[in-house]
Ligand SMILES: Nc1ncnc2c1ncn2[C@@H]1O[C@H](COP(=O)(O)OP(=O)(O)O)[C@@H](O)[C@H]1O
């Protein structure tokens with residue numbers, strides 16, 4: 001295995017029109033570990049995450065993933081995204097394709113895998129996230145938890161070095177939340193760099209190596225999960241933790 | 248439903264209903280009478296009193312339809328003035344599309360999609376090459392001898408097959424982030440949509456040759472086909488744009504995040520969903536396009552409608568306009584019927600997949 005991929009962000013600022021969503025964010029994200037990003041709604045977590053794989057353009061600052069700058073040159077960006085998987089809050093499965101085809105589409109069309117190889121790999125991944133039995137269904141026929149696990153398998157099929165999760169469990173009922181978190185906990189043991197936006201503090205406690213707390217477009221606190229939960233430094237983090245309740 | 252409980256189809260039941268609802272009973276009986284009367288008149292004229300074999304108008308029963316006229320002229324209505332010895336070529340051109348359509352209705356087999364798609368894409372070129380000849384040992388048949396249903400089919404299917412990819416590109420450009428490209432496309436689409444088809448056809452026949460490099464010539468059907476293609480691509484582009492806009496942003500983002508580039512995102516993820524979403528609109532455009540082919544008569548082409556119109560002035564068969572136009576109408580109606588049938592089959596397939604899916608979900612949860 002190659003060295004884990006770390007992420008370096010320097011003075012990242014992003015404006016939506018005149019609204020400044022990110023206010024000079026600088027942070028180093030450790031390779032091969034799970035970093036949890038939390039903060040109140042509208043604090044810029046999604047925007048930050050989407051900058052990491054270039055889904056969002058930004059105005060000033062730099063991002064490097066595994067030593068390679070994230071730019072706006074389309075080809076380089078496409079190349080970089082091969083190594084950076086993303087899981088969305090709203091799943092975004094391809095509704096016109098079966099679960100199996102959702103997972104095999106990218107390897108077949110982008111890595112030019114043969115169908116048989118891609119399907120074998122996909123079935124292994126679906127097995128791993130526990131939805132192998134649904135392989136031939138369309139996404140519309142799955143429960144929310146199953147959909148999100150398929151979305152994780154789809155991202156894993158490209159064998160990414162970095163995985164970004166944007167509130168992967170926020171749209172799910174409690175039972176499904178657990179299914180998905182179990183898969184993510186399993187993943188976190190595997191040595192992929194993970195950046196997870198979530199309010200699941202139990203998850204953060206168990207697997208995160210660090211917690212980043214974001215407020216008003218800034219990362220205002222960076223801490224080990226234990227330290228963050230027991231004695232958050234900033235007032236803002238204190239009231240945030242009080243709002244979402246104990247882990 | 249709201250009738251008294253005695254409203255069975257017994258004499259007393261019917262009478263009771265009639266007494267309870269005098270107005271609707273009156274209306275029902277009246278409409279029924281009109282419908283029956285019309286049906287009777289049509290059947291009487293078109294079948295009972297009709298003449299199927301005659302040498303000229305005088306040989307036909309004046310009380311009924313003179314189908315002998317249509318039957319006599321059928322080869323000409325079908326092929327125009329295409330030489331008889333070469334008609335097998337025209338037969339192939341005429342029968343290929345229905346064969347492909349039947350194939351499309353057939354149960355799944357490996358490669359079916361490719362045969363159908365390839366067949367339709369290759370159709371205009373192959374049909375033009377086969378009909379015009381001049382190579383592969385086929386004798387040359389100048390395009391002014393093509394006509395009738397044959398010409399209608401080539402122009403109609405040709406314009407559709409050519410305008411479809413053009414419309415996809417226009418729809419994508421119309422939604423492009425590049426302002427110059429977007430405004431150019433809007434201008435292009437509005438230009439073709441803003442002109443009457445008649446003007447488009449005149450322009451393409453008179454002006455298009457001026458833009459062609461010297462020594463390069465397109466036949467009259469080719470010029471008309473070009474005009475019709477540009478015209479209908481503008482309409483189709485707007486239908487497809489609606490489909491593109493109905494596909495959520497999340498789909499594009501998921502594809503980009505998987506490292507699909509723009510074209511692959513469109514090809515594998517956005518277009519399949521967009522085209523499915525606007526299938527009824529596309530079929531609508533195709534039907535409109537098919538009927539619009541009749542306008543090629545104004546640039547001197549003898550499509551089905553024009554060749555029948557021309558035949559009406561034959562001295563031996565004067566005064567048979569009704570028969571001629573009924574014939575043309577039935578042919579066009581058949582085409583549109585087949586098209587809408589195919590499209591509703593496709594839609595039903597679509598919704599069946601979804602429904603089955605929901606039932607499965609219900610059973611697994
Ligand atoms: N496309 C957009 N256009 C304008 N403003 C946006 C857009 N996306 C996000 N914002 C704004 O940027 C801020 C940060 O949003 P977001 O990153 O989604 O927050 P979070 O994910 O932390 O809830 C919010 O105030 C939001 O209103």
Ligand SMILES: [Mg+2]
Pocket residue numbers: 045046047167
């Ligand atoms: Mg968010």
